Amino acid sequence: MFDNEIRTSLFLWLKQREAQNGGIFSRDELVNDFSFNHQRITLIGPTGIWIPKGFQIPISITTTTNGPYDDGLSADGILIYKYRGSNPNHRENLGLNTAFLSRTPLVYFNAISPGKYQAVWPLFIMRNDPMNLQIEAAIDPAYSQQQYLPAIPETTEYNNESILSIRKYITSITRQRQHQAAFREFVLEAYDRSCTLCRLQHPELLDAAHITPDSDERGLPIVTNGLSLCKIHHAAYDKNIIGISPDYQIKIRQDILEEVDGPMLKYGLQSFEGNKIILPKKSREWPDRDRLAERYELFHSA
Numbered sequence: 001m002f003d004n005e006i007r008t009s010l011f012l013w014l015k016q017r018e019a020q021n022g023g024i025f026s027r028d029e030l031v032n033d034f035s036f037n038h039q040r041i042t043l044i045g046p047t048g049i050w051i052p053k054g055f056q057i058p059i060s061i062t063t064t065t066n067g068p069y070d071d072g073l074s075a076d077g078i079l080i081y082k083y084r085g086s087n088p089n090h091r092e093n094l095g096l097n098t099a100f101l102s103r104t105p106l107v108y109f110n111a112i113s114p115g116k117y118q119a120v121w122p123l124f125i126m127r128n129d130p131m132n133l134q135i136e137a138a139i140d141p142a143y144s145q146q147q148y149l150p151a152i153p154e155t156t157e158y159n160n161e162s163i164l165s166i167r168k169y170i171t172s173i174t175r176q177r178q179h180q181a182a183f184r185e186f187v188l189e190a191y192d193r194s195c196t197l198c199r200l201q202h203p204e205l206l207d208a209a210h211i212t213p214d215s216d217e218r219g220l221p222i223v224t225n226g227l228s229l230c231k232i233h234h235a236a237y238d239k240n241i242i243g244i245s246p247d248y249q250i251k252i253r254q255d256i257l258e259e260v261d262g263p264m265l266k267y268g269l270q271s272f273e274g275n276k277i278i279l280p281k282k283s284r285e286w287p288d289r290d291r292l293a294e295r296y297e298l299f300h301s302a
C-alpha cells in the first residue's frame, strides 16, 4: 500500500471537492468518488473509526455532533475522540495508536445532518490515552494552510504556547469556514435549492445571503437570517437594487425600474417588482420579519 501517497492525493481531492460542494460532503461521494490508481477507496464506513480495506491505519474518524455549528473541537482546537468500545486492543483502537506513533494524518468528518459531513484535514493524533479510552487530535497548524507534505518534522512537542496560539487562530478560521458552509447548506436546503426570487435551481449559481449582514454581530448564520439567492439577485440585494419588505414583497429601486435596456434588466430585475418571494415549506424557516424590516429601511434610504 502507498499509504502516504494515497493520503496526499486524498487531501488534494478533498480540497478540489470542497471548492465544488461548498465544504459539505455527501456520504455518497465519500463512499464512491475517491480512487487511487483506479481503485476506489471508501473514506467513511459504518464505524466511526474507518479503516478501509487493505489499510492498517484509519483514514478517517467521524462524529455526529449536536447541531450544525458544533464541530466537536475544544476552544484550543483539540478534538477528544473516544475509542470504539472499551477494549484498547480492538483493531480500530490499535489503528489510532499506529496513526499516533507514525504521525499519520487523518480526516475528521463531522456529521451536520443525516448523510452530510463537514471535513477537517489533516488531523494529527497528539496523544493516545488508553486509560481513558480516547485520543486527542488537532489540525496541525503547520499543514492546515498549505498542501500536505509527507515530510513530517521531528518534534512531537505540541505543548508550547506559540503553537497553541497558532492553533487557536487556525481553529477560528476553520470554524468560520465551517459555519459558512453549514449556513449555506441549511439555507439552500430550506429553499429547496432554488433562488427565492427567480427559482433558478443550479446550486453552483446559488448563495446563502445574509439579511442582517455577516459583519454585524447580530448577523448570525441561522436559516431565518438567510435567503437563498442566485448570484445576480444576491449582488442586487446587497447593493440595494432589490429590496424585500417584511411582508415578503419584492421591490426594485425606482431608477432601475425606469431604465430601458436588454433582457437581463427587463426579465432579470424589473419583472419581479411587486412579486412575493418563494418561501421555505416550513414556516419556522421563513426569513425573520424584523431583520427584513431593518434591511428594507436601508433599501429605502439608498
Ligand SMILES: [Zn+2]
Pocket: 195, 196, 197, 198, 199, 200, 229, 230, 231, 232, 233
Ligand atoms: Zn435569482
